[in-house]
Amino acid sequence: MRPFGYAAPATVDQAVGLLEAEGSEALAGGTDLLSLLKDDVERVERLVALGGVTGLSGIELAGGMLRIGAMTTLQELRDHDDAIAALPALSVAIDGVASPQLRAMGTVGGDLLQRPRCWYYRRGFGLLALAADGRSMVTAGDNRYHAIFPEGEARFVNPSSLAPLLVAVGAEAVVRGPAGERRQPVEALYRAPEVDGERENTLAPGELLVGVEANVEGSRSAVYEVRQRRALDWPLMAAAVSLTGSGARTERARIVLGHAAPVPHVATAAGDLLAGQELTPETVAAAADAAVEGARPMSGNRYKVQLARTAVRRALGRAAGMEI
Amino acid sequence: MTDDAKRSGLSRRSFLRSGAAGALSGGLAAGLLTEEAAGAAADTDAPKTVGPGPVEIELEVNGVTRRLAVEPRVTLLDGLRDRLDVTGPKRVCDRGTCGACTVLEEGRPIYACSRLMIESAGRSVTTVEGLGSPDAMHDVQQAFVENDAQQCGYCTPGFVVATAALLARHPAPSEQEIEAGLGGNLCRCGTYKGIRAVVEGAGGGGVSGG
Incomplete structure (x- = not known):
């Protein structure tokens, strides 16, 4: 690693002040950032360590609202019986994260803001991976794990394990910055960069993800991941669903795909299709088809369209408590 | 903390x-993401940057x-x-x-x-x-020896520590807990069978965690 400075703020305001300076980067669990620094993919002047910042860790459940501090480790969240009881699908999303070591080190904020796994990005070719002649290395090269819903030149996938579920349940991200606190839907944390050098998250310099909040009452949620390996890897495809409504009829359904697009991909049409419907093998299959409508796979990732369909079907089945 | x-x-x-890890999830919950926390964090004096x-x-x-x-x-x-x-x-x-x-x-x-x-x-x-020394081995270390759970030995120190951590959490782990608990360690010699025997021996009271 190249040399860098290190600061350990005690308060969110101190952290924000430090992060405003160019070249400063927040250090949470470090499991992703350190690899990027070792590989010289990212460079920093100073790391701002968040481990000692008051008010960033912890879990609160009150009146159906689940609040999770950004520096809460994945293992702490997994071990929090009340949080898991309130949103059982969290356990599936967390158990899918690589390994016990990474769950002990990795944080909720770090999972949400980890950098893409795209191997062109990881080799230093940038998030858009454009060759000198402007052509995409991804479309011309090995794109087996890339997006089936690319946005512009962005063809990497969002790697977060928690984001699809949090987006499905309508969670909000709490962000603190120089101008104070703002709240936005978790999906608004993400964007597809339009030019290389742009980040894939929407945090401005000096802004810090403080935590996430979700109303977890009155809905049934599920996550289904399709994986090549059970440990030390990311899923090939993931679907998260959240259903409201009593009895057999679904009032509202929200379906989100992970590892499908540069951002958590909200399958709006698929969700709309289920509104007011009873979940049956037929309606579920129709929703799964709708979820992949408009997919634009590349030379090597056509299989992911079927994985997405299957993931949606099985996640809906899990949420509804039926074998599909 | x-x-x-x-x-x-x-x-x-x-x-x-x-x-401390156990205390974190419960102990720091109070005041999380609330105005009190924001108020308490009003001091903006930048802490010292150390290094490089x-x-x-x-x-x-x-x-x-x-x-x-x-x-x-x-x-x-x-x-x-x-x-x-x-x-x-x-x-x-x-x-x-x-x-x-x-x-x-x-x-x-x-x-x-x-x-x-x-x-x-x-x-x-x-x-x-x-965890232990050659003269006074930890139960997990002893069990690795007895079950021939190493070959080239390069992954062994990490596996021993991960196994001790797993058994501290789950003294008699299920199949699923073993796979999840040791899923973060790789052995290219393929000594998994011996390592599994180490952990399963724990269920019989042979090995204890920590």
Whole structure:
């Protein structure tokens, strides 16, 4: 690693002040950032360590609202019986994260803001991976794990394990910055960069993800991941669903795909299709088809369209408590 | 865990905080993301930035307080091996994907390659050397020997530590708990059968965790 400075703020305001300076980067669990620094993919002047910042860790459940501090480790969240009881699908999303070591080190904020796994990005070719002649290395090269819903030149996938579920349940991200606190839907944390050098998250310099909040009452949620390996890897495809409504009829359904697009991909049409419907093998299959409508796979990732369909079907089945 | 405690790692007070991880989830919940927390954080005096040159830190390694000056960029793994001559944790992938560097920090299994040593300041770290010695082996170490659970031995220190962590959490782990608990360690010789025998022996009361 190249040399860098290190600061350990005690308060969110101190952290924000430090992060405003160019070249400063927040250090949470470090499991992703350190690899990027070792590989010289990212460079920093100073790391701002968040481990000692008051008010960033912890879990609160009150009146159906689940609040999770950004520096809460994945293992702490997994071990929090009340949080898991309130949103059982969290356990599936967390158990899918690589390994016990990474769950002990990795944080909720770090999972949400980890950098893409795209191997062109990881080799230093940038998030858009454009060759000198402007052509995409991804479309011309090995794109087996890339997006089936690319946005512009962005063809990497969002790697977060928690984001699809949090987006499905309508969670909000709490962000603190120089101008104070703002709240936005978790999906608004993400964007597809339009030019290389742009980040894939929407945090401005000096802004810090403080935590996430979700109303977890009155809905049934599920996550289904399709994986090549059970440990030390990311899923090939993931679907998260959240259903409201009593009895057999679904009032509202929200379906989100992970590892499908540069951002958590909200399958709006698929969700709309289920509104007011009873979940049956037929309606579920129709929703799964709708979820992949408009997919634009590349030379090597056509299989992911079927994985997405299957993931949606099985996640809906899990949420509804039926074998599909 | 107070922030005084966190910061004191840099101001050289050493302490053991076993069980701190457990306390975190419950203890710090109060005031989370609330106005009180925002108000308490009103002080904007920037804390000192240290480095990139060496910074004095103190940490506890295998029960002994160690003091040294490290650059912030030095990982816990490199600091242990190259500076403190604690060579049990192995440097294999150096990217948090093989487990050979697994150590316990405050009792939790972590990848020493993926943590900055400066982040471990003020904390306790246990490596395979700290679990037991050749003359007085930890139960897990003894069981690795008895079950022939190693071949080239390079992954073994990490596996021993990960196994101890697994058994501390689940004294009689299920099949699923074994796979999840040791899923962060790889053995290219394929000694998994022996390692599984080590862990399953625990169910019969042969091996205990911690």
